[in-house]
Amino acid sequence: MQFDFDKLASRDRxxxxxxxxxxxxxxxxxxxxxxxxxxxxPFSFFNALAEExxxxxLGLQAxxxxxxxxxxxxxxxxxxxxxxVSESIAEAMNxxxxxxxxxIDELQQAGxxxxxxxxxxxxxxxxxxxxxxxxxxxxxxxxSAGLIVLGEVVAMHIADExxxxxxxxxxxxxxxxxxxxxxxxxxxxxxxLFEIHxxxxxxxxxxx
Ligand SMILES: Cc1cc2nc3c(=O)[nH]c(=O)nc-3n(C[C@H](O)[C@H](O)[C@H](O)COP(=O)(O)O)c2cc1C
Numbered sequence: 001m002q003f004d005f006d007k008l009a010s011r012d013r014x015x016x017x018x019x020x021x022x023x024x025x026x027x028x029x030x031x032x033x034x035x036x037x038x039x040x041x042p043f044s045f046f047n048a049l050a051e052e053x054x055x056x057x058l059g060l061q062a063x064x065x066x067x068x069x070x071x072x073x074x075x076x077x078x079x080x081x082x083x084x085v086s087e088s089i090a091e092a093m094n095x096x097x098x099x100x101x102x103x104i105d106e107l108q109q110a111g112x113x114x115x116x117x118x119x120x121x122x123x124x125x126x127x128x129x130x131x132x133x134x135x136x137x138x139x140x141x142x143x144s145a146g147l148i149v150l151g152e153v154v155a156m157h158i159a160d161e162x163x164x165x166x167x168x169x170x171x172x173x174x175x176x177x178x179x180x181x182x183x184x185x186x187x188x189x190x191x192x193l194f195e196i197h198x199x200x201x202x203x204x205x206x207x208x
Contacts, residue, residue, distance in 0.1 A: 018044075023179025023188040027058055028083040028093050030114070030122045031073035033102065038114055038123060039069045040096045040106040042085065044180035054153040056082055056132055062145035069102050071147040078136040079120040080151060083128035087176045090187060092127070118155040129175040131157045 005013055018024075027046030031039045045059025058080075060071040067075075074080050085093045095110035107114050107125065114123035117133045124131035134151030142148055162171045172190075179188045 018180075019182035023181055025177070025179055026085045026093065027056065028085050028096070028125060028128065029058060029070055030081045030083060030107070030125060031070050031079070032077060032122045033069070033073050034076055036121070037103060038105050038107060039073055039102070040110075040112070040125065041068065041070050042093045042097050043070070046082070049150070053137065055137060056134060056151050056153060058082070058149045058151070059142075060147045060149060062143060063099065065144055067145045067147065071145075071149070073122075074136055074149055074151075075139065075147070077121065079122055080134050080136070080149070081117055081120060081122045081124045081131050082134060082151070083125040083131045084175070084177055086127075086129050087178055087189065089125070089127045090178050094185075118157075120154065124157055129159050129162055129177065130170075133157075 003016060008016075024044040025046055027043045029041055029043055033039065043058050043060065045057075045061075047057055049055045049057050058070075060068050060074075062068070070080070089112065092110035092112050096106040096112075098106070098109070100106055100109065107123075113126035115126040117124050117131075120133045120135065124133070132151075132153045133155040135154050137150045137152040139150065140148040158170060162175055163169070164171075173193060175190075177190050179190065180186075181188050
């Protein structure tokens with residue numbers, strides 16, 4: 001079946017996209033407003049895009065024609081922290097997606113802990129296996145009140161239990177990160193792994 005996106009309603013385009021770009025990592029994002037009130041919300045339009053400079057991207061959709069608190073805070077302060085989500089904090093992350101009024105601290109509601117960041121004002125989530133402190137690198141307005149945000153990672157935190165500080169080896173499989181799947185409330189674990197090794201052109205040519 002083929003779909004001409006010009007002929008589809010926005011809701012249907014969204015449905016097809018998020019049911020096929022899978023699994024999507026979750027960028028659990030902490031920001032502060034001008035008064036320092038902490039905000040936390042998950043975004044699965046999220047990924048790492050470049051290494052030099054090290055850039056992360058977030059796709060912040062509008063909510064009923066209004067910019068989300070995360071988008072407003074990033075625009076106003078130029079800073080945010082993206083925290084990763086493990087199975088153990090998946091339920092708490094989901095609580096932070098509730099449409100709380102801006103003055104409510106989602107981390108408190110979800111029973112999560114704000115820990116100070118090194119180089120930016122928004123805190124990181126202490127229970128996350130890893131966190132990326134970002135400064136706004138560029139933002140692009142999309143649709144009505146939507147925002148694509150590119151952040152340069154200026155510092156990173158990885159929980160001690162997952163990292164060998166000397167070799168910078170990260171025990172990724174032990175972090176038990178989750179990804180977002182299709183449909184409502186469906187997630188994937190990252191525990192079903194397999195390996196495919198990269199083949200050089202010389203090795204490819206030497207193959208019988
Ligand atoms: C797993 C998950 C992924 C989400 N991904 C996105 C996303 O990529 N973009 C988006 O705009 N909203 C996304 N949402 C919805 C936001 O988290 C939700 O609208 C939140 O209340 C926004 O908070 P804020 O207004 O404090 O920024 C997602 C929700 C969940 C549970």
